[in-house]
Amino acid sequence: xxxxxxxxxxxxxxxxxxxxxxxxxxxxxxxxxxxxxxxxxxxxxxxxxxxxxxxxxxxxxxxxxxxxxxxxxxxxxxxxxxxxxxxxxxxxxxxxxxxxxxxxxxxxxxxxxxxxxxxxxxxxxxxxxxxxxxxxxxxxxxxxxxxxxxxxxxxxxxxxxxxxxxxxxxxxxxxxxxxxxxxxxxxxxxxxxxxxxxxxxxxxxxxxxxxxxxxxxxxxxxxxxxxxxxxxxxxxxxxxxxxxxxxxxxxxxxxxxxxxxxxxxxxxxxxxxxxxxxxxxxxxxxxxxxxxxxxxxxxxxxxxxxxxxxxxxxxxxxxxxxxxxxxxxxxxxxxxxxxxxxxxxxxxxxxxxxxxxxxxxxxxxxxxxxxxxxxxxxxxxxxxxxxxxxxxxxxxxxxxxxxxxxxxxxxxxxxxxxxxxxxxxxxxxxxxxxxxxxxxxxxxxxxxxxxxxxxxxxxxxxxxxxxxxxxxxxxxxxxxxxxxxxxxxxxxxxxxxxxxxxxxxxxxxxxxxxxxxxxxxxxxxxxxx
Numbered sequence: 093x094x095x096x097x098x099x100x101x102x103x104x105x106x107x108x109x110x111x112x113x114x115x116x117x118x119x120x121x122x123x124x125x126x127x128x129x130x131x132x133x134x135x136x137x138x139x140x141x142x143x144x145x146x147x148x149x150x151x152x153x154x155x156x157x158x159x160x161x162x163x164x165x166x167x168x169x170x171x172x173x174x175x176x177x178x179x180x181x182x183x184x185x186x187x188x189x190x191x192x193x194x195x196x197x198x199x200x201x202x203x204x205x206x207x208x209x210x211x212x213x214x215x216x217x218x219x220x221x222x223x224x225x226x227x228x229x230x231x232x233x234x235x236x237x238x239x240x241x242x243x244x245x246x247x248x249x250x251x252x253x254x255x256x257x258x259x260x261x262x263x264x265x266x267x268x269x270x271x272x273x274x275x276x277x278x279x280x281x282x283x284x285x286x287x288x289x290x291x292x293x294x295x296x297x298x299x300x301x302x303x304x305x306x307x308x309x310x311x312x313x314x315x316x317x318x319x320x321x322x323x324x325x326x327x328x329x330x331x332x333x334x335x336x337x338x339x340x341x342x343x344x345x346x347x348x349x350x351x352x353x354x355x356x357x358x359x360x361x362x363x364x365x366x367x368x369x370x371x372x373x374x375x376x377x378x379x380x381x382x383x384x385x386x387x388x389x390x391x392x393x394x395x396x397x398x399x400x401x402x403x404x405x406x407x408x409x410x411x412x413x414x415x416x417x418x419x420x421x422x423x424x425x426x427x428x429x430x431x432x433x434x435x436x437x438x439x440x441x442x443x444x445x446x447x448x449x450x451x452x453x454x455x456x457x458x459x460x461x462x463x464x465x466x467x468x469x470x471x472x473x474x475x476x477x478x479x480x481x482x483x484x485x486x487x488x489x490x491x492x493x494x495x496x497x498x499x500x501x502x503x504x505x506x507x508x509x510x511x512x513x514x515x516x517x518x519x520x521x522x523x524x525x526x527x528x529x530x531x532x533x534x535x536x537x538x539x540x541x542x543x544x545x546x547x548x549x550x551x552x553x554x555x556x557x558x559x560x561x562x563x564x565x566x567x568x569x570x571x572x573x574x575x576x577x578x579x580x581x582x583x584x585x586x587x588x589x590x591x592x593x594x595x596x597x598x599x600x601x602x603x604x605x606x607x608x609x610x611x612x613x614x615x616x617x618x619x620x621x
Contacts, residue, residue, distance in 0.1 A: 173198040173240070174511045177258055177266060179248045179440065180274035181208050181231045184476035184496035184503075186563070188272050189241055191504025196511045199241040200266065202258075206230055206245050210562055212493060213571070214294055215337060218303035219344035220352075220584035226571050228297065229564040248275075248440060253447050253469050270471050270507045273444060273458075274500065277477035277491060280436035280455070287408040289594050291429040294337055301590060306428045307345060308589050311353060313427075313597040314360045325425040326597075327365040330413060332405055333432035334371035335379070336529040339388055341430060342369040343531035346395030351582040363396070368424065370400040370415065371433075377537070379490065380527055384537040387546045391531040405433070410595055427595050435491060441478050448472070453480045453488065462519030464503055473506070475499035481520060489522050493561075498522055528554045533579055 174197045178185045181203035192199050207228040216222040231243045250259040251271070258266050279293030292302045307329070314326040329345050331338045345367050353362040369376070369392065376392070376399060377385040389399055400417070407414040412425045437456035445452055450466045451459040457480035458466065464481060466472045473479075476496035481489045489495050502520045509517060526540035530551060538550035545553060555575065562568045578584060 175269045177268040178272045182276050183493045184500040185274035187497045187500030188504040191501045193238050202244045202246050204247050214300050215340045217300040220587040223586045224297045272473045272503050274476045275438040275440045277435040280434040290408045291431040293431045306593050310428045315357050326427045328426040329428045330368045330426045331430045334376040338432035342397045346397050347532050352584050367397045370403040372404045388537045391535045464520050473503040530554050
């Protein structure tokens with residue numbers, strides 16, 4: 093019995109309902125009346141939310157657990173479903189909700205957005221291949237046929253583990269019996285959040301459309317200005333971080349410059365754009381086998397991408413970034429800097445650790461037990477990027493969609509088994525299906541079940557898996573059609589410049605103030621030979 097339960101057991105007063113013991117005033121009743129009182133106590137304690145032992149007198153003790161109340165005289169069924177709150181509608185949260193499809197539980201999924209976002213294809217929104225609606229689907233639509241689940245639009249700003257309540261920013265307070273926290277991660281600037289203004293990350297649709305704006309806008313400005321130094325700065329694109337997201341962004345920008353836009357401008361040669369992929373690590377794709385990383389490096393080079401490894405970013409501003417290579421500083425003039433350099437836990441993770449005194453890793457992820465719960469809080473599950481789980485060898489699991497989805501299914505099944513009174517599941521075991529990264533058309537690397545693939549075979553695997561994991565059938569069809577058109581024509585149909593960015597050019601001031609009219613372009617040197 094937990095210490096908290098031991099403290100509540102046997103407490104009471106003449107007032108009865110005002111203390112932890114709802115039946116302290118029933119001590120003089122007969123045995124028949126005791127049974128009636130036990131039902132009253134069950135109801136009161138269940139409605140209060142937290143489960144605990146309640147002293148009913150010298151002969152009866154009651155424990156509310158799941159849909160069954162265990163007493164010294166047998167089991168009494170609970171009429172109300174087990175309340176489960178899921179915070180976050182990403183891969184982990186959505187998979188947990190789907191695993192909890194049962195009349196035994198009442199599920200509430202809370203998210204700041206009303207949609208589920210397929211983040212692995214977010215870079216294609218950022219580079220004009222797909223529209224936001226093709227990589228996202230409304231949560232209410234996905235769960236519309238799951239009648240035990242409701243979706244709430246809101247932001248969870250606090251959690252009270254002792255009284256099992258979550259607090260929303262609008263003042264709403266929701267009780268729970270089990271809580272699943274799957275709020276994911278956000279871009280990390282390693283203590284320099286001021287860089288975010290000039291170097292957007294790639295975690296949300298808003299960030300993806302901002303990146304799309306910056307990429308396409310840079311070519312438009314270069315077309316308008318005649319100063320060669322300024323033009324070079326606008327045609328220089330730097331991607332910080334050579335993981336899968338950075339590699340995919342760099343490859344996509346290379347295809348845009350050398351294929352999609354090569355015939356669209358009259359004063360510039362888009363194919364002469366300078367694309368730089370940099371990382372402090374010694375090579376690209378550090379989580380991939382070395383031979384696959386080398387093949388990815390070669391594919392990037394073929395697309396005109398310069399790879400700078402061992403480069404540390406020291407500063408980012410409106411005009412470019414300061415780096416350090418081999419302890420020597422350098423400055424790169426670039427109007428478009430994109431950040432794919434790391435992630436950190438979401439803000440709710442810090443709140444949760446403060447309330448539960450849980451430990452975190454260096455990235456702010458909450459360290460969890462083998463069953464994905466917080467130590468000493470078996471009713472709180474932390475999954476996905478927010479949770480720091482380890483494998484059988486004690487190695488932290490990576491922040492991948494597959495880890496989140498498997499963790500969500502595990503948490504959902506664990507809660508159902510608890511409610512049904514079944515034995516606990518064995519510790520969570522992540523089944524590693526492999527890793528994928530795409531560089532361009534018919535160019536990718538894949539480590540699938542230990543099999544190393546590259547080129548067209550890896551690209552076909554990448555296409556199939558990403559299509560199958562899109563949650564909406566409509567999205568699968570639309571994305572397949574878009575990819576087919578793009579692969580045949582190199583056209584990107586979502587090349588729209590929307591919104592604004594801090595690095596935008598002031599045409600009225602710069603061009604109108606004497607910037608000059610750009611001359612028509614001449615053929616590139618390679619074409620004249």
